[in-house]
Amino acid sequence: MTESENSDSEPNSPRDRRGGPLHRELSRTLRAEIAAGEYDIGSKFPTEMELCARFGVSRHTVRAAMADLRQSGLISRQRGVGTTVLSYVSQARYILRASDEDNAVRQYTESTRFELIDEPGPAAVFDSRRLLLGDARDWLKWTGLRRTVDNPLPMGFNTYYIPTKYAVAVRDRVADAQTAVFPRITRQFGLTLQSLEQSIAVTLLDDHEAEHLRAAAGSPALAITRRFITEDGLIGVFEGIHPADRYATTMRFDVEISE
Secondary structure, three states, X not given: OOHHHOOOOOOOOOOOOOOOOHHHHHHHHHHHHHHOOOXXXXXXXXXXXXXXXXXXXXXXXXXXXXXXXHHOOOEEEEOOOEEEEOOOOOOOOEEEEEOOHHXXXXXXXXXXXXXXXXXXXXXXXXXXXXXXXXXHHHEEEEEEEEEOOOOOOOOEEEXXXXXXXXXXXXXXXXXXXXXXXXXXXXXXXXOOEXXXXXXXXXXXXXXXXXXXXXXXOOOEEEEEEEEEEEOOEEEEEEEEEEEOOOEEEEEOOOOOOOO
16 A cells, blocks of 8 residues: 555554644654553664555655654664664753853743752862862852753753852742843842853763763763853852753854954
8 A cells, every 4th residue: 555545444554634744643653652662662663664564654754754753862773783762752852042141041041940859058068179169168059950841851950059148049949940040149139240151061971960860870961061250259150961862052153353
């Protein structure tokens, strides 16, 4: 049977009942089967020819559907090995796009939510030295998970370091997803953010991070550190650890050429 010959007499033949491309319907069908546990993690996924025969569709349709599954992190294809099931749920990647760093921070905060996993406590001496905070007794930290609304897996393991003298502005409101932490400090204390320093590095998830992020220990991740500086000096540091398959950031820089 060809795609143009699909009929109601073929129950397993996916049709696009929503008016879109046929491969989308096939993709939804296969996603549902994966989510239902019909294929074990690490097991071989049916071949293109097997899916063509089962659903009565062309190889082009099957390839497009499987490409959709690969982009979602559900399956992986390797030459000479075949296609393997990786996950029961889509590994949606959060993509941050902004024209400048201030907008990027605002978008990151307003489009996600933060869940505390530890009660606020004093910064460790090790962290104080590592982040150049000064006396650790003058700093508090909040640790939690950053989530998006469309992915059951956390997108990031976040820690905020804030001087104790500013903690009153955020002590009970760090988890407020609609307001960025450090702008709240500048407003309440009449400060002006003068610079924002950001560093991005590649790292590997340690056991503690991996457990909370529901990821494999030792898997690659992006480590993002931001330092917020006003006329009163450093008012806070943010650290985010993001599994590589769940986060991406893009920036646009406008260039002025002087003659």
